[in-house]
Amino acid sequence: MTTDDAVPTCLARTPLPGEGDNPAGCVAARGVDGRPAHAAALRFYWGPMDCGKSTMALQMNHNHARQGRRGLVTTRIDRSLGPQVTTRIGLAHEAIEVTDSLDLRTLVRDAWADGVRVDYLICDEASFYAVEHVEQMADLVDSYDVDVYAFGLATDFRSHLFPAAQRLFELADSVARIQVEVLCWCGREGLLNARVADGQVAREGAQVVIGDTVDTADVRYQVLCRRHHRAGDLGPRSARPGG
Helix, strand or coil: CEECEEECCCCCCCCCCCCCCCCCCCCHHHCCCCCCCCCCCCCEEEEECCCCCCHHHHHHHHHHHHCCCEEEECCCCCCCCCCCECCCCCCHHHHHHHHCCCCHHHHHHHHHHHHCCEEEEEEECCCCCHHHHHHHHHHHHHHHEEEEEEEEECEECCCCEEEEHHHHHHHCEEEEECCCCCCCCCCCCCEEEEEEECCEEEECCCCCCEECCCCCCCCEEECCCHHHHHHHHCCCHHHCCCC
């Protein structure tokens, strides 16, 4: 966005005939939601498994849509293995699958070119995105005045930051840990996601491996406190998910 006589001009695309300097896709140029120009923000909401990240993402989308805003919902490697955001409490919403070749800026520009307004993006499973996608999120906020709400894990099964999560911590206007409490089997606060294979906490392997939380899965994940994650202690069988 640039400013000329206090009237913002959208840099996202060439205006369509009759639009002048106020393209249909540029929220700030139209002032649809009453916000000042350049009010968009990149916000990252993070937490371990089962803390409600995807649920919050869908709630955020619902709340904005109720106020007349229009957004796109994106995801990557959702637990359903499909182009949708799903939650463990049964909610679901269709979504755009983010691939390595997808440019989020082009996604928004193409929507605008088709006359579809895009005021915000909901980016679920953002820790699995590429670092380049996070840079694109920042561009959408800074140059396109599009809000971006990213939701995801912070660390992998080894307790190391995901590259995309690290970049979100570095670039986001605000970072918030989701406050829904997740407990380790011992009753302490669950902080870390353990990968469990052959009944043992895995310490090596690919950073992203799709698994489940049920005890019968070949590869599953379990939230542990730091003490028991470091010790590799999964607790008594009766305390495990699905046990």
